[in-house]
Amino acid sequence: MAEDLEVRRRPGGRSARVAAAVHEAVDALLLETGPGGFTVADVARRAGVNPTSIYRRWGSLEAVILDVEAARLAEISPMPDTGTLRGDLLEYARTAAADITRPGRLAFLQALIGAGDLTVEQRQSFLMQRARQFQGMLDRGRERGEPALDYTAIVDCILAPIYLRRLLGVSVGEPDLELFVERAFTTTQSRPAVPPIHLGRKVFPA
Structure with a gap:
């Protein structure tokens, strides 16, 4: 119990090592079996941690998968900056279309669909970092005087x-x-304007 509490309290040190080990284990298992082919116990065994540490930190296997995939997307697929919003969106679409063909890369979508035990707030929390990155790309377009797109258009029409x-x-x-x-x-x-979602100091269209 004391070890689990220590893992949750400290943002670095052992907590960071545990998180990194769990992320590596989940990523490997996703490639090997897909999101439905392993359990928290499998992740814990591969990562060399106690299953209770995973439950206490993330709450469920689906939450771990979402966390891993959100971090992976932010790392390997940054928002492009080509000089035009149309160019940015096309480059991002190319990256998304290429990435999704790789083994295990439907895991984020499958985990999000299957995560029935997560609340709306929990689901959204895994998407907020990506949402802020989209916001930066959209803000650049607005500052250049280009059309003010909203996030639903990107989701509905591209992703x-x-x-x-x-x-x-x-x-x-x-x-x-x-x-x-x-x-x-x-x-x-x-289409009519959609209500915004507030992301800290910025506003991100819903």
């Missing part, structure tokens, strides 16, 4: 068709990605 086509086994080519990006601009211009 959703990429993920859905992957789930259905349908390929996505460059013309498709260009079409998705154009739809994001067209959809935003023809």
Whole structure:
């Protein structure tokens, strides 16, 4: 018990090592078996930690997977800065379409869908860091005088068709990605404004 409390209290040191070991174990298991092929006990055994440490820190296996995938996305897929919002969105769409074809990379979506025991707040907490990165890209476009897109247009018109086509086994080519990006601009211009989500000091459209 004392060890578990120590793990939760300290942002660095042993806590950081435990988190890193768990992340590495989950990432390896996702590649080997997929999100439905292992348990918290498997993660703990691979990471060399007590299962109670995982439950106390994350609460569930789905939460661990979401945490791992959110961190991975932030690291390997930063928001592009090409000089135009259209260029940024197209480059991001290319990265997302390529990344999702790699083994185990549907894990984030599958874990999010299957995480029935998580509250709305818990689900959103894993997406907020990504949301802030999107906000920075959208802010740059606004500052350049480009169309003010909202996040729902990016999700609905770019990310959703990429993920859905992957789930259905349908390929996505460059013309498709260009079409998705154009739809994001067209959809935003023809729809009413959506309520914003406040992300700390910034405002991120819902």
